[in-house]
Amino acid sequence: MANIKDVARLAGVSPSTVSRVVAGSSRISPETQARVREAMKVLNYYPNANARSLVRRATNAVGVIIARPAEQAFANPFFPEVLRGIGAELHRHGYDLVLTMTTTPEEEHAACLRLLKQRRVDGVILTSSRVHDALLEELVAGEYPFVLIGRAGEGQPVSWVNNDNVAVGEMAVEHLVGRGHQRIALINGPEELTVSLDRRQGFRQAMARYKLDLPSEYEVEGEFTKDGGYRAMVRLLTLPQPPTAVFCADDAMAVGALMVLKERGLTRQVALIGVNDDPLTALLDPPLSTVRIPVFDLGSTAARLLLDGLQHGVTGPRQVVLPSQLVVRESTNWTL
Amino acid sequence: MANIKDVARLAGVSPSTVSRVVAGSSRISPETQARVREAMKVLNYYPNANARSLVRRATNAVGVIIARPAEQAFANPFFPEVLRGIGAELHRHGYDLVLTMTTTPEEEHAACLRLLKQRRVDGVILTSSRVHDALLEELVAGEYPFVLIGRAGEGQPVSWVNNDNVAVGEMAVEHLVGRGHQRIALINGPEELTVSLDRRQGFRQAMARYKLDLPSEYEVEGEFTKDGGYRAMVRLLTLPQPPTAVFCADDAMAVGALMVLKERGLTRQVALIGVNDDPLTALLDPPLSTVRIPVFDLGSTAARLLLDGLQHGVTGPRQVVLPSQLVVRESTNWTL
DNA sequence: CTGAAAGCGCTTACAG
DNA sequence: CTGAAAGCGCTTACAG
Structure with a gap:
């Protein structure tokens, strides 16, 4: 592979000059530039990025x-x-x-x-x-x-x-309250992630704002997966007073939760909303509401x-x- | 950031020796190795991959x-x-x-x-x-x-x-034929892709093997997307003799095709099979058959x-x- | 087992 | 406007 010396030799200039042409330095005469560019093209020259990184102290x-x-x-x-x-x-x-x-x-x-x-x-x-x-x-x-x-x-x-993950939680609750729900549960992601904390905070804030009862069993934590959502929903349905609506902190979880509802014929008994707007969730039965993240x-x-x-x-x-x-x-x- | 000279100085050896220790060269005495490793740890030394690449002529x-x-x-x-x-x-x-x-x-x-x-x-x-x-x-x-x-x-x-994309096409047709279909269409991806050519070849081979009629309008080409599948299915349904089964060369296309069937209430009139096993397609209504690719x-x-x-x-x-x-x-x- | 030296392919003050 | 020289941080024959 051609290097800067090869180009310099062919163009009849020094390597410094080739370097300057490559860098687009202004202080090179048009004729020299042309000769160098021609040589670069003939030799199909690509500057070695590793060598350049070494001296520039930047790798791009x-x-x-x-x-x-x-x-x-x-x-x-x-x-x-x-x-x-x-x-x-x-x-x-x-x-x-x-x-x-x-x-x-x-x-x-x-x-x-x-x-x-x-x-x-x-x-x-x-x-x-x-x-x-x-x-x-x-x-x-x-x-x-x-x-x-x-x-x-x-x-x-x-x-x-x-x-705005706090707003995400609030939006979901507001929407569900607007549809008449009072017993609203949260299926949340792992609590070591800030995204989970924030969505939960929004959820709780809105629940408090509407003065809705929020028993601790209404907040279930799981993995950000279908399985996580599935297991969480199963637990919610074992409660003596199951929720009428569930905010799932992620679409994948909402999909898992939906699977439970479908198995038990409860899809029109429990409202479900996710987060992300995964393209396929709109095609599920029923199509999943969600909060779309950019x-x-x-x-x-x-x-x-x-x-x-x-x-x-x-x-x-x-x-x-x-x-x-x-x-x-x-x-x-x-x-x- | 510490470089190889810093490590060498601290360990009281030459840079060559540090380099050999880093490379795991065998011919270094255990004591020297220990001193060098200690110095590396103290200085939190990471060898510069760009410098190394330059001389090794390999970047990893x-x-x-x-x-x-x-x-x-x-x-x-x-x-x-x-x-x-x-x-x-x-x-x-x-x-x-x-x-x-x-x-x-x-x-x-x-x-x-x-x-x-x-x-x-x-x-x-x-x-x-x-x-x-x-x-x-x-x-x-x-x-x-x-x-x-x-x-x-x-x-x-x-x-x-x-x-085995040819086998994919064959499997799909065989399966559909086993379910009693004779009018089987193909919704294929772009024909400049080998994957499309091969799936089509498998499709055609199997159709020929079963001596099934394959009018040219039964092969429609589109993008590997929901939209592509949607448009292709619309076209198939305008035919005087629409197919009773469609092999879609990709799940995304099958999803688009399914949308058309649902809109027209034809989901149980036209069989649909895709390729890839996209996780969510199993949850659609009806769940989509597919050929799973590893x-x-x-x-x-x-x-x-x-x-x-x-x-x-x-x-x-x-x-x-x-x-x-x-x-x-x-x-x-x-x-x- | 270890070191001094050359070199990988560039860039960039410095000098003219 | 251009070049010679030093140097970026490594590796690796070569020598001992």
């Missing part, structure tokens, strides 16, 4: 970490879609995306540092946000550029992009925040909250 | 190209799942994954060469296979290590992993083939075909 690559138990990684359309958003924005700015999929927080931690310190990516995007996260503190302490999809703790100097935008915005820092030196933590939207379908579109 | 990174019109990229669970398979295998061997998403063949071509020649990834995995592909020829000519998910043309010296395994096998070449110098093109499996559900589980 961003690390993305998807942290989820393997089985769940992509069962849920959230991750592919967020990746698409990130990829689109990185691509627009000529950055490459180094993808790492991890299953435990420890693995995530190690992978992230390896990416930054060994692979030397210019920054990192984390796609899961946990409540206590040693990784965040290490990244802050090391002054590594990174953006979190989700949110950090109050006052932590971290850049993040989140959707997943692509979460990804592209995270990438944009990161690149603003890397390219334009935009400094200091920035936080962005994107709005979500209620989508009413048959699973809740009836009055108690 | 593999490029993965997902080539699909943006909207479809991940609507279909194929890509996330194949990525998971690739990622798992790469991770096991300490390779990083550089992900590139492209929309046109030209973009794919350029991105692929950039990855290999500029970013210097050690090899590439292509996840879409087209019928005439200039890229393949360039990769072969350049002797770049790569593996295709799908297949190349007959006799092309290319490594690939594919599922998508994760396609990804992990592709990565394994590539790494066999990179790590163990396994040379020469190799081809692997993975079996698919008929999954019968309500959408076809009735007799005409």
Whole structure:
């Protein structure tokens, strides 16, 4: 493969000059530029990014970490879609995306540092946000550029992009109350995730606002999967006073919950609403109501925040909250 | 950040020795090893992968190209799942994954060469296979290590992993014939993709074997999306003799086709079978029959083939075909 | 078993 | 406007 010396020789200039032409430096005469470009084309020259990284101390690559138990990684359309958003924005700015999929927080931690310190990516995007996260503190302490999809703790100097998860919980409850429900339960995701905490907070706030009774058995926790939703719904139905409506903190869970209702012929007895707007849930019987999250935008915005820092030196933590939207379908579109 | 000289100084050895310890070279005395390891730990040393790549002429990174019109990229669970398979295998061997998403063949071509020649990834995995592909020829000519998910043309010296798409088409028809159908149509994907050609070939072969009439209007082509399936089904239903069963070359298309049937109350008049086993299609009404593709395994096998070449110098093109499996559900589980 | 030296392919002050 | 030189952080024959 041709290197910069080959090009220089063919063009009759020094390697420095070739480097300047590649970099688009202004102080090169048009004739020299033309000769160099011609030589580059003849030799089909691509500058070696690794050599360049070494001296520039920048790789033009961003690390993305998807942290989820393997089985769940992509069962849920959230991750592919967020990746698409990130990829689109990185691509627009000529950055490459180094993808790492991890299953435990420890693995995530190690992978992230390896990416930054060994692979030397210019920054990192984390796609899961946990409540206590040693990784965040290490990244802050090391002054590594990174953006979190989700949110950090109050006052932590971290850049993040989140959707309004508290509002998501509130919207769901408001909608259900509007349909006449009073006994409303929550099937929530793992409580070490901020997304679960926030949706629950919104749920509780709205329940309190409407002065609705909220027995502790009405809040069930499970995995962000069909199975998690299935098991949770089974438990809710064993209660002496089962709920008439259930807010599921994720569409996959809502699908699992729906399976229980269908098996027992209860689909029109218990209202069901999820979160995410997974494309296929609209086609279920009944079509699932949901709160639509701007997943692509979460990804592209995270990438944009990161690149603003890397390219334009935009400094200091920035936080962005994107709005979500209620989508009413048959699973809740009836009055108690 | 600490570099190899810092470690050497602290351990009281030369950089060469540190390098050998990092590489796990055998000819270093245990005492020296211990001192070096201690220094590495104290300084929290990570070797700079870019510097290493430069001299080793290997990056320990593999490029993965997902080539699909943006909207479809991940609507279909194929890509996330194949990525998971690739990622798992790469991770096991300490390779990083550089992900590139492209929309046109030209973009794919350029991105692929950039990855290999500029970013210097050690090899590439292509996840879409087209019928005439200039890229393949360039990769072969350049002797770049790569593996295709799908297949190349007959006799092309290319490594690939594919599922048995001809058998997929045959299985679908056999199943439908077993249920008493004679008027069977095909809703196929874009014909520039080998996957579409092969499924169609299987479809045709089986139709011929059973001596069934196959008017040209019974083969409709569309995008691998819900919309594509929707439009194709509408066309089939305008025929004077509409089919009693339809083989859709992809689950997303089958879902679109199902929407048409539901709108017209024809779900029990026309049998429907898809391909892929998208998790949610089992929950539709009626649950969709399908042919299950081992998508994760396609990804992990592709990565394994590539790494066999990179790590163990396994040379020469190799081809692997993975079996698919008929999954019968309500959408076809009735007799005409 | 260990070190000094050369070199991987670039970029970038410095000098002219 | 252009070039010679030093250096980015490693690895690896070569020598001992």
